[in-house]
Amino acid sequence: MQPNPTLAIVGSGPAGCYLAQTLRRSLPDAEITIFERLASPFGLVRYGVAPDHQGTKSIQAQFARLFERDNVRFAGNIDVGSVVTLDDLRATHHVVVLATGLARDRRVGVPGENLLGVFGAGQLTRTANSHPLEKPTLPPLGRTVAIIGGGNVSLDVVRFLIKTPGEFAGSDVNDVALEEYAAAPVTHIDLICRSSPEAAPFDPAMVAELGKTPGVQFTSLDHSTADGTTSVEAHPAALAALLPSTPGGTPRVRVRLHFNATTTRIIGMDHAVGVEVRRPDGQLQTIPAQSVITAVGFDCDPSDPLIGDRGASQETGYLAEGLYRTGWAKRGARGTIPENRHCAKAVAAEILEYLAAAALPAKPGYAGLPDAVHDRATDYAGWLRVDAAERAAAPGNRSRKKLPDHAWMVATARETVQK
Amino acid sequence: MKISILFGTESGNGELAAEDLALSLADGHDVEVRDLAEVTVEKISDEALFVFICSTYGEGELPNTALPFYTALSETRPDLTGVKFAIFGLGDSFYTETFGHGSLKLGAELEELGAHRVGEFGRHDASTWEPVGEAAVTWFAEVLSSMRLASHPG
Known part of the structure; x- marks a missing residue:
């Protein structure tokens, strides 16, 4: 019998969230973790869409369900490539998907x-x-x-x-x-x-x-x-x-x-x-x-430890055995947020085909990562504390006042831990 | 009465609304949810109440996933007399010129072919941040009660 698949998605923006959504529909019992370097999820929706385009940002309500209902784990404050290596992720997960977008001008x-x-x-x-x-x-x-x-x-x-x-x-x-x-x-x-x-x-x-x-x-x-x-x-x-x-x-x-x-x-x-x-x-x-x-437009720093100078691919999300990419990290910086949904379906199909065909060794998933990762990670409940703090701080004619500092966000997310 | 919820979506919000609506109706109704991308026009009959949940994309067009269905409707022009449908449109009022145009086009085409719309034309505006699933559930409860009133006047 095949072991329950463990999947790691790097990046919690639209590309990573659409992929998790698609994978979850086909793999109701798989362990899916989305790793994110910030303490807040949603990536470009929160930080790339203009602040006065709230209708576009409302897509985050759809993505929030992953964590609130669909049993997808959020591991914030984890910068893959420094806090944990890509090799660590690949050693502990059957599938790792890079959904890190393209942030460089x-x-x-x-x-x-x-x-x-x-x-x-x-x-x-x-x-x-x-x-x-x-x-x-x-x-x-x-x-x-x-x-x-x-x-x-x-x-x-x-x-x-x-x-x-x-x-x-x-x-x-x-x-x-x-x-x-x-x-x-x-x-x-x-x-x-x-x-x-x-x-x-x-x-x-x-x-x-x-x-x-x-x-x-x-x-x-x-x-x-x-x-x-x-x-x-x-x-x-x-x-x-x-x-x-x-x-x-x-x-x-x-x-x-x-x-x-x-x-x-x-x-x-x-x-x-x-x-x-x-x-x-x-x-x-x-x-x-x-x-x-x-x-x-946007591109990738060739010194980026994850995508580097690989260039874009319109054909496949496959990078190496058990390693894939989706979204702008795959296709290049073209297309709107919804196009990542279509892209996620194609990449998810490749992943499902691999999981069905390969003889999978047992891989422990998130629990198998070094303790330093578990100690450092902020979870979805932590994001909800940040979210509540930001909404509470909003002046009358603003929808929220974002916490502008990473350490402050992490401290807010971990509030219960510090008590 | 069987309820067939057909969604056309670009961002996935339409699918989410369709799933939430189906979940709310699961007790006491025979409900199915299908992606318009996978539905042929021959499936539209008087055997069920068809609930269309459809967004708008680009310059007031239907989402790509719903285009083949819409095109087939316009080209084969089936006689939909006797077909009952309800329709809920998703959009963003930021795009004032084209707000909700995708679902309006779909609804107009269905009526043109003889189908009968029941209940109010549903609307959701992304700029309000109102949860789209809740909006669809509230809207459809009104549709059902208007149908009951119509079938049992007085």
């Missing part, structure tokens, strides 16, 4: 990216979300900012920069960072997109949302035209709706949307002072800026 690949005053959008989004391992406040951005990239993450940054604190009602935004920023907010934003207005990757709903913030003037510069100007009618409906037919009063913030502009370098000696772009006719143009934010 992808580089644009132009000269000047290492200058002071150049920041990644992922980093800023984590700060806006009070990520406990990220800087607590935004870096000084100055009054004029250039943002490279025309995707939804880029628009998340624009939205954060143009909104006033009062417009974050219902969110769980990092108010310490927001208030500091609001004391000296950006007044000019240049968003640089290499695509045409029609081909720009952002979602129309995200564009339309920008129009809800008062006091902002949007203009569009299509660099494929002779003088950069273009008619409002030449834009997709959501963009056209943002553009004023006639200039109104003095705006609080001016946002210029550059299309058909390819970034060639970030200009500066020590500190960034602007971005150089190439128009389709080959002409170069300089866009001055006191800081530059890159928002061109």
Whole structure:
């Protein structure tokens, strides 16, 4: 008779949670543990989705059931690769799945990216979300900012920069960072997109949302035209709706949307002072800026001890015997949260096939890990204490006030242990 | 009366609502839950009450898992006269232009083909954080009581 399978999933974001959900349906009695380096589950849902997109974050109610009802163990505060090695996990579990996502801001690949005053959008989004391992406040951005990239993450940054604190009602935004920023907010934003207005990757709903913030003037510069100007009618409906037919009063913030502009370098000696772009006719143009934010996607640090430089695979989640990956760690940084559900089903099918075919040795699972892991781990009940503390601390017009510090979160999670 | 709950989902929330609803009805009803991805239009008959739970994806479209079913409905155009259905739509009111459009399209197509909708059109808004399963259970209790009123007027 086969022993009861023991499974370890590394990462409690959407990729790991969807996988646990799919595996649990087929393996009602298997031991499934999700390891997470933070004391809070849900990964990107909590720290990557913009704080004012609470509807998107509500998916965490679905994932919470894994731990509350479906007997999936949460092992928080366990950084696989340092606290416990991947080899330890593989020695004790029949299947280990890497669902660690991709957190590093992808580089644009132009000269000047290492200058002071150049920041990644992922980093800023984590700060806006009070990520406990990220800087607590935004870096000084100055009054004029250039943002490279025309995707939804880029628009998340624009939205954060143009909104006033009062417009974050219902969110769980990092108010310490927001208030500091609001004391000296950006007044000019240049968003640089290499695509045409029609081909720009952002979602129309995200564009339309920008129009809800008062006091902002949007203009569009299509660099494929002779003088950069273009008619409002030449834009997709959501963009056209943002553009004023006639200039109104003095705006609080001016946002210029550059299309058909390819970034060639970030200009500066020590500190960034602007971005150089190439128009389709080959002409170069300089866009001055006191800081530059890159928002061109995410990738993996090749020195990462788990995924490293393996590259993406669209075909299989298999890495080695009993070792798999899912989500962005498998496919690369493409696609929305729900796409990980589909991905999880495919990877789960591979895992189930392996478990059915292999002659499994007995493996002890979580109980077989070193005592140091058990001593250090925070559990789901601990997360519920963090959750309750955050909700209780929320000011009237916020949904929660996140604990911004890892040690503080761990201490809150372990409260009963310390008593 | 047999109750057949058919869900179309992209994120899994529709499946969760379907499972919660089935669980709440398990006592006293003959209930099945099926993924619309695995249901053919020939299964839709007057043998059961069909409960559609369906989200919206992209620019007001049906979720990918429900598209083959919806496409088959529109292309084969079966006569659904006599079929009774209830429908519950999931969406996010943040997407004001397309909120709930997936389920609206599905419901309109079913009615167009002669099926009869019972009860109110259910709605869930992700931006409210209301538990989707509870919302579906509350909604369906109303559907059932409206059906009882209709069959036993007065």
